[in-house]
Amino acid sequence: MGPVLDVVLLAVATVLTVLLFAAVIRRLLGVRPGPVRTLLAAVLALLVVGPLLKRLVPSPEETDTTTAVLYLLLTIACASLLAMVVLVIAEVVVPDGSLPGPIELWRGSRARAVRTRRYTQVLRIALRHGLGRFLRGRRHLGVASSSSRRDLARSLRRALDDGGVTFVKLGQQLSTRRDLVAAEFAEELSRLQDQAAPVPWPQIRAVLTAEFGRPLDDVLAWVEETPLAAASVAQVHAARLEDGTDVVVKVQRPGIEAVVERDLDILRHLARMLEERTGWGRSMGLSTLAAGFAESLREELDFTTERDNLRAMAAALATSPERGVRVPAPHQDLTTRRVLVMQRLTGTPLGAAGPGLTALGPDRRRALADALLTTVFDQVLQHGLFHVDLHPGNVLLLEDGTLGLLDLGSVGRIDATTRLAFARLLGAVGTQDSVAAGDALLELVDRPEEIDERALERALGALIVRYAAPGATMGAEVFAALFRLVTEHRLAVPPQVAALFRTFATLEGTLALLDPGFDLVGAARETARSRLASALTPERLRATAEEEVVALLPILRRLPRRLDRVADAVEHGRLGVNVRLFADSRDRRWITGLVHQVLLTVIGATAGVMAVLLLDTRDGPLVTESVRLFPVLGYALLIVSVVLVLRVLVSVFRQEQR
Known part of the structure; x- marks a missing residue:
């Protein structure tokens, strides 16, 4: 039992040493090292104690007990300091948390292997299409010309197409961000098609049964096994409910x-x-x-989000039923994260509705284009909820000659301030006021710290004269020009504002199918003028004034008393102005942290200098027969100095990492 007891005692001593060492480290350095680092540092300290003690006490037999205790404490302190230095160096080289621990490595080994294979596959795709040179930090002057950018955009489109659903979706989204990518890239990436081979019916049936929680025959009286459409995320099947209602069932692809x-x-x-x-x-x-x-993509994968979007959009469209624009009504009790059951709108997508559109006649087609544009303006300016991808495939020409909107998996939402700024921008374009247009544009984007507002106003004025003046029919080119202007002036476009411009840029092609002679910019200008005029009618002005008065009434009621107190203070010479320095808590924290670091640095440096002076002193009172007081104090101050300096270094490295 002797060796076993020794091993147990050694293990207990090691565990207690590690726990004590971790507590000391957290207290002295103000950090919480991981268990692996703490264990390694504690073991290092234990390994150093023995040799260091032998160096400091060459003849233990001739050393009295007090001296031995002092040397032991000094040895432990020096070994601990060495371990602390190692911890700080490790924190600098490999910050805590940047590498997974052993448990995370074990749990995530399989997932990491799968990710590594996929990562390697993606890199191979990029290299195969000649994109490897752009993965490094060097500048590439070979893309300065339009033709070279077009070739690169073609290679990027092919690489994204080979990458699969996620990368295809990414390319489609980038094609709408003309503030981020050049026109050649936006044009090429817009050709990406989100299509896929249909999933076999037995797999789709299994998904439906699992999501409904009961046999499919108990929910649907009939379902068409051949899908109406198949995309990379989901596919759509025609079906009929038990009560005879025709519906479409959108089913997420298994495993997607x-x-x-x-x-x-x-x-x-x-x-x-x-x-x-x-x-x-x-x-x-x-x-x-x-x-x-x-x-955005995770939101698209959750069909309950599309269900809520359909209900919200239907409520918004219900405020103007005379325009004849509808969305399918969802069946809330049959919708889950992976299945969406909604009303079937019988019609033809505009992209394939050529004969049907021709039969309508020019006047009706013009009326449909006006109704669609006005509906979009209502969505944007009144409700703040709008369809972001109104391409011809998402707009149906219904059998009764009205329009239906499909695919509301991702919609745009803008707040009241953004809606007001966009309305002001449209109004300024309509009146050709470049100053007001510049102010409205700066409210829409993320304004940089420095901007030449006069240059922005001149550029906007030139853009308005070129594209938005009466007689101009440039269509969606105005949005591309606006994006180029934003990029040139280093204005950051928020995603929802980019989606707003994407809506109108995409809408232009859809309106052109409805009415080939439709002028989007001109119609938008006239719509903006009419809306501004309606906002200035006596009834609307009176209502606005009443709303403002109601909002200001509490302030107005308190204003006389406040003015009376101010006048009384001025009359008796008691008026003063108080300015609070560092009123912001972030400023106070920064100043406090800076003062603490300076104090720790000064105290650490002073303790180090005093330690050197004391260690160099040969005389002084004796603590034991062979140990003098001044060297003991010198070593103590040296330990204090090293700990304080290490704490400052840890704080500095943490700030750099943040």
């Missing part, structure tokens, strides 16, 4: 959620790598862009 999450993780790592290594990645803010794209 896991595929998307894996690719989004890879995309996040790629974005972070490119942002660190390349200038173009930093300028585009790839990490933020990837995070926004991931949020």
